[in-house]
Amino acid sequence: MTVKLTARETAVFAMLGAIMYASKIIMEFAPNIHLLGVFTIAYTVVYRKKALYPVYTYVIINGLFSGFAAWWIPYLYVWTILWGAVMLLPQKMSRKIQPLVYMSICAVHGFLFGTLYAPVQAIVYGLNLRGTISWIIAGLPFDCIHGISNFFCGLLIVPIITILKIAEKNTE
Numbered sequence: 001m002t003v004k005l006t007a008r009e010t011a012v013f014a015m016l017g018a019i020m021y022a023s024k025i026i027m028e029f030a031p032n033i034h035l036l037g038v039f040t041i042a043y044t045v046v047y048r049k050k051a052l053y054p055v056y057t058y059v060i061i062n063g064l065f066s067g068f069a070a071w072w073i074p075y076l077y078v079w080t081i082l083w084g085a086v087m088l089l090p091q092k093m094s095r096k097i098q099p100l101v102y103m104s105i106c107a108v109h110g111f112l113f114g115t116l117y118a119p120v121q122a123i124v125y126g127l128n129l130r131g132t133i134s135w136i137i138a139g140l141p142f143d144c145i146h147g148i149s150n151f152f153c154g155l156l157i158v159p160i161i162t163i164l165k166i167a168e169k170n171t172e
Helices: 007-029 036-066 075-087 098-125 129-170
Strands: none
Touching: 007 036, 036 075, 036 098, 036 129, 075 098, 098 129
């Protein structure tokens, strides 16, 4: 099924993808601490299927500026996994539990990032199962930083959702 975009949506999604990229660049001083999961979750809650447009705008921009190398290939699916997890959540969740649910999903994605990355690394670098597991284990300290920081950065998810919904309502 094709999802058609209006000119306004095309412009908005391009800007949202660019915001993701700009946030990544701004946060590069702190390895594995960023707002990419936060934005992916917020965009998914607000735009549902169409959230893939800004997410993949970010992925393409990242490849254009940083190079389409082996490190980039997993970006073609790691954000889709987070998007899919959020799509599976009930749309009518209690406002009291929303922040904790979104923060937890963001954290889990961060904790699993290295594991999600591993299949491509194994293929590209010819790793066997033992080598792949070693690669995952070696990255665990970074995944811990990633997961913990995603949890706390997740405090921004509900406010971003609120702002996006207000902006969408004001443009209708």
